Amino acid sequence: MLQFPPWKLGLIFLVLVWGVILALPNVVNMSGAPGWMPKKGVNLGLDLQGGVYLMMEIQADEVVANRLDVLSRDVSSTLTTPQSDRIFNLPEVKGTQLVVRLTRPDADGNFRTGDALKRLEKLNGPVGGVIGGAQMYDMRISGKDTITITVPQAAEESLLKDALSKTMTIVRRRIDPEGVSEISITPQGNSRIILEAPGEPDPQRIKDLLNRDGRMTFNLVDASPAAVQAAQAGAVKPGYRLLTGDETGPLLVKNIPEIVGSDIANAAQGFDEQNRPQITFRLNGNGARKFYETTSKNTGKRFAIVLDDHVMSAPNINEPIPGGNVRITGNFTQQEAIDLAAIIEAGEMPAKLQFLDQRTVSPTLGQDSINAGYTAALIGLAAVAVFMMLIYGTLGFFAVLSLSCNIVLIFAGLSGVGATLTLPGIAGIILTIGMAVDANVLVFERIREEQGEGRSPWTATQAGYERALSTIMDANITTLIAASILYLLGSGPVKGFAVTLSIGIVTSVFTAYVVTRMITVGYMKLMKPKRFGI
Template sequence: MLELSLWKRLTILLVCLAGLAVALPNVFYTRAERYNDAVTAIERGAVTTPEIQADLDQWPDFLPSAVVNLGLDLRGGAHLLAEVQLEDVYASRFDGYWPEVRDALRPLRDQVGGVQRDRTAPADELRVRISNPDGLQVAVDALRDLAQPIVSLTGVGQNDIEVSGAGETITVRLSEAERTATDDRTMAQSLEIIRRRVDEAGTREPTIQRQGTDRILIQVPGIGSAQELKLLIGITAKLTFHPVRGNATSLDQRVESDQIVLPALDDPGQFYILEQDAVVTGDDLVDSQPAFDQNGRPAVTFRFNPSGARAFGVYTAENVGSLFAVVLDNEVVTAPQIREAITGGSGQITGNFTVEEANRQAILLRAGALPAGMTFLEERTVGPELGQDSIDAGKVASLVAMAAVVVFMIASYGLFGTFATIALGINITLIFGVLSMIGGTLTLPGIAGIVLTIGMAVDANVLVFERIREELKTARGPARAIALGYERALSAIVDANITTFIIAVILFTLGSGPVRGFAVTLGIGILTSVFTAIFVTRLLIVLWFERRRPKQIEV
């Protein structure tokens, strides 16, 4: 029969009220946004000024304050498409390999003769000339011993370099698997650096994503111009290495005049007391790569230039057993113990790393500067006026779509159409509530997805109402007809919406930028429209039916 248990009614009501509460800040967008900015500033350590306190007073603390973030096309901002020059990394990598190659061949002078690097070699090769061709195979075997296993999930069991020889020339190349891993690490490092730079500027919800093999899309809402964004990306992170003098309980702890207190990057409750003067800085860091230690566990290696190697070697020789801190942007990335003097200009950080963590730590250590040059292929500035025009156009489209649907439903189904339009309003509220909860970004294609959802949202109600009409001809009474209408239309509703939801998932997975924005709002709209059609309209009909007890109904 036509009935809903008390717990189902309360659940439906609570979901609707929760969606309304979460979506409410979007009605007072500016006030909620200023409140959120003030909270973020305080969390980052800002002093509570009268201006910040005034922003905090804009919104009650006990209410949800998350709002839907506006994308570049709605808020205005800057758009860049950058191409990363991956060849720069290969050249730098082989510059670092050359000292190791020279040292490996030095004990074999009697067999290989003189050793000289060929500076005319391509950027992705290291060519070494020996004066005695008879020792070619011995030299090749010695350099093959320098090969290391690749630290990546796709290169397991393969080495990082390939060594070949012909005549008087030995050629060292990166293996194909290592080139792929290097490209991935370079792109990940570039993304990390850019994201850190943009986040430090305090912008909300930037879009920073990889496109293809060597390109990065950067969209930052709220920034003044593309030129300003280019300057922002060009800022270099500050990387330093400091002696550790102890632990602190807070950033405010009193220390000596030549000491500083810095927080740990991955542990909010950990603070270190460091010497203010750095032993070496990120300017001396040549490279950092994931590796395996002598026990086969993932680790992180780093390499300095000659001046940095000398300074670091002297310090580690004098401080075996002490801790030293790797500091990035005034946060301690890691603070390992010096087990022995590190005089070769390179070292290794060990710990309970997984392969993914070792890659991430290496990325953070290299995040002091962009690993390769970038060429900006496309740059565009979107003014806030254009964004406001898009918002206004989206509002008009949504209102027109909703008005048309409301008129059609009420004209076609009378009172039941009114119930469907009420559920439609709740549906739109739930869409914005979910977008606010997940921190989603609303773009112009996203608005198109909402408009499409408005048109599709009543499809389930149409199926139910038409089925009720059919059942009224044969069922025993209106209550039975309504119950059968919902029961027998359910499979058609689920089938129709599942297929559309699958398309939304495919669009989100394979698409990028505007396509993904459309897919997000469409997918959320499908879920909320099914909920409102099956449960909310049914609850409204049940409450009406229990109050009026009609002998006959018209749908």
């Protein structure tokens, strides 16, 4: 118990030195340090660094409507192939229903709704892809020429859960496309999301980024002046819609797109030949193939690149375009081009976000919290140090030394795992300062009892550490279990507190039971005391 062979001493010193190296960026600028040394300290949370807090919600009805809108494209495709057996149809989303109206009867006046329903059933898969489970859609004949498609309750819940997960991913990609910011995105309930963006000075920019649906499509254009004029007068050609763009004016755009956002592999901001900001993106294999086929069959026509029902660009198709590389030019600022590229690459939102709550924390308030936490930690450390040295003398001083090592290791652990320090996290550190000497108190009281029975310092120390071990482990394991439950069930600041407390428990056991014991053994070998003054 009191033996420290060279390998064990080396391992303890290695842990302490590595802890100092990891914690160093929190107090010293490490930008000029060697490449192998860490450069970044603990991430500061929203309440310490300042920034933006947003609570958002997605609506179940809109998720269902958007899913049915996507299905309508497949419905049109399914009912118009093969060419020799075409069933003319007009699908339309009405609320949370997709109404498919067959438009041309056969020679006998039959609209062939039964045949159409059989084809559509092939599009109806099980919820969550589980074979034998409930169907995603409820498809029924509701009239001699009409089929109605709805989403059952079980499928709606599955869609909402999937939409919430997808929305969180898209929000992260839009706000932090490089993956280097310390943003926090957490779900709340079945339909709400909480976003915390520390250090973000402009909440409106974030809302603008998230307000866009991000639906990118490539649509063919009817460039006939007569058709455009008729559409402006209110007589829109069936299967088309009238859209506008900043540089294109009004355009009659085909409803069913040739290319959709899921066909885009990646997007980025670049510069054109005149060094003006532009957006470049590359289509995936399927998208590149469809784009080549579309440009091959429609040479001489125009096609529109549409983002959220706004025409970004409408070039002429001069020749077939292979490769799948596309660019959008326009009167963008560089920041606008960067934001639009992030929106395009992140993909289309499953539903529009509703902003329920918005808060802005100033950096000044955050710095005040840091200063207050720093002061509280110093006061707590000083009070514990005075108490330990008054009650336990030399051993109390050793406990204070190990407590200092404990604080360094806590910050090293937070820096090493990339944790975010919040105000409750500071409270966790201060709590750990008070708790960290518990193990020392248990050991020292055992040593006091053993000395009271006439045993030597070596024997008393040996017995003290042996008998206190089980109590120390039981107390800290139960606290660690409580911290784990807080982490699993909590969110945001509660998780930050749990992480800090968990790291503090591990480091305090190491410093109190190992480091203090090592210092004590070294002192006894060097000074050979007859008795501890406790």
